[in-house]
Amino acid sequence: MKFEVTLPDWAIAENQKLPDHFTTLEDRMAAVIRFAELNLANDTGGPFAAGVFEIQTGKCVIIGVNRVVPSSMSSAHAEIVTITLAQQILKTFDLGGPDMPEHQLVVNARPCAMCFGSIPWSGVRSVVVGASGQQVEKITGFDEGPIHPQWQQELRNRGIEVVEDVLHDEALKVFHRFHDTGQPIYNGRTGG
């Protein structure tokens, strides 16, 4: 028994075409937002993408996308897919391990409760968010769960930098487009 999540073919091809290094946070976020747009346009998952980069050099390890619906897997959020792929590529469960460059997770929307929980375990030392706040939930209807109200401080307490609202408006455009398509919102049981 095993489970497997794969990137769609277009995302594998796009990863191979990426520049080796992304100097600024805006450059990194723009690439992630583009993957979210392409995931929506290709109907290969939800409108979410994430990238793992080396903080100092801007070297891209991988950019991944949400694969919940195509994988029949509620945990296949962009952050989980991307962190896991980066760990598989670098052959370590800890992206903050000794003798490694520090790594950064760049994501187009604020992490949900599950993905927030995955961040400290991943070993990344920095999280960069595009559309923060609750606008994404309002626009799309996705339930991001009971994230800790001081989630940024909880990460900072563990030595993880948090940068919010990088290319905020560009990030939000993808969610408006998602809303306009009328595609399914794949929330599981939300109770109530």
Ligand SMILES: [Zn+2]
């Ligand atoms: Zn999530």
